[in-house]
Amino acid sequence: MLFSHDTEHALQIVVDLVNTGPPATTAEHLPDLPSLQRFVEVNRLSDARDLDADDLSATHGLRDRLHEVFRTADDKESAVRLINAIIAEARISPRLTDHDEWDWHVHYFAPGARLAEHLAAEGGIALAYVIAADELDRLRVCEAPDCSRVLVDLSRNRCRRYCDSRTCGNRMHVAAYRARQRESAAR
Template sequence: MLFSHDTEHALGTVVDLVNTGPSVAGEDHLPDLTTLQEFVDHNEVSDVCDLDATDLEATLRLRDRFHELFQAPEDTEGTVRRVNAIVGEARTSPHLTDHDGYDWHVHFFAPGSRLAEHLAAECGIALAYVVAAGELDRLRVCEAPDCSRVLVDLSRNRCRRYCDSRTCGNRMHVAAYRARQRESAAR
């Protein structure tokens, strides 16, 4: 395991957040407070206050900022500036907790933080760990030609190319197989 459970969870949350955006999904999958609450529940974001319209607006702005990090992961200096800005603007208050059956771990968001601040702290710190580990090449955009979803490749050998092996990965493997079949039939 390269990163801790919390870091991997936060990285998954970043990916899920970015992949809700219209520039990735074709339409906005966080159009209202109901879908935002579903996102919070699905990603098991802990200690979230009641959501309101300002939470939605701030989270959508943060989503765009996180998306920028996946656009040019080879730009370490730019990524460092962006991550530092995101984390620097969030109220952070590192504290130990052992909620939901997990052993002691550190949360970085300040208690009582609004959702976007919570995500900026937790997900921003997770991305900072990726940078500090020299693992920015793990931040990727799906290689399927008709997909722009993002992913974090946490595989040991860094071989993950598609956002989902059951959809994009399977589709691309089937297309490659059919191309090989056509090529061998043409010989």
């Protein structure tokens, strides 16, 4: 494990958030409050309650800013500026906590923070850890030509290239296999 469990969890939430809408995907997957509530439940976000239209709007805005981090991941200075701006706008109140089935871990969002601020604090700090560990190249956009989803490559050997091995990865491997078969048959 490269990062702590809570950092990896926050990074996965960042990826899941960015991949809910354009430009990572052609469809809007957070169009309304029920979908935002499902996002909170699926990602097991603690202390995210009483969501309203402002939460949805602010979360969409944060999603766009987080996506920009992935698009500039080859430029450390730009990524640092973006991440620092995200963190600076969030009320951060680091504290140790153990809840649900999780052991002790650190929450960075201030108690009572709205959802976007919660996501900005947790996700921003997690992304800051990636940069501090000189692992910025782990932030990627899927290499499938017809996919713009993002991913964090937490594999030991940094070999993850696709957002999902069952869809994009499998599709690209089958296409490469078929191309090799056609090339072999043409000889």
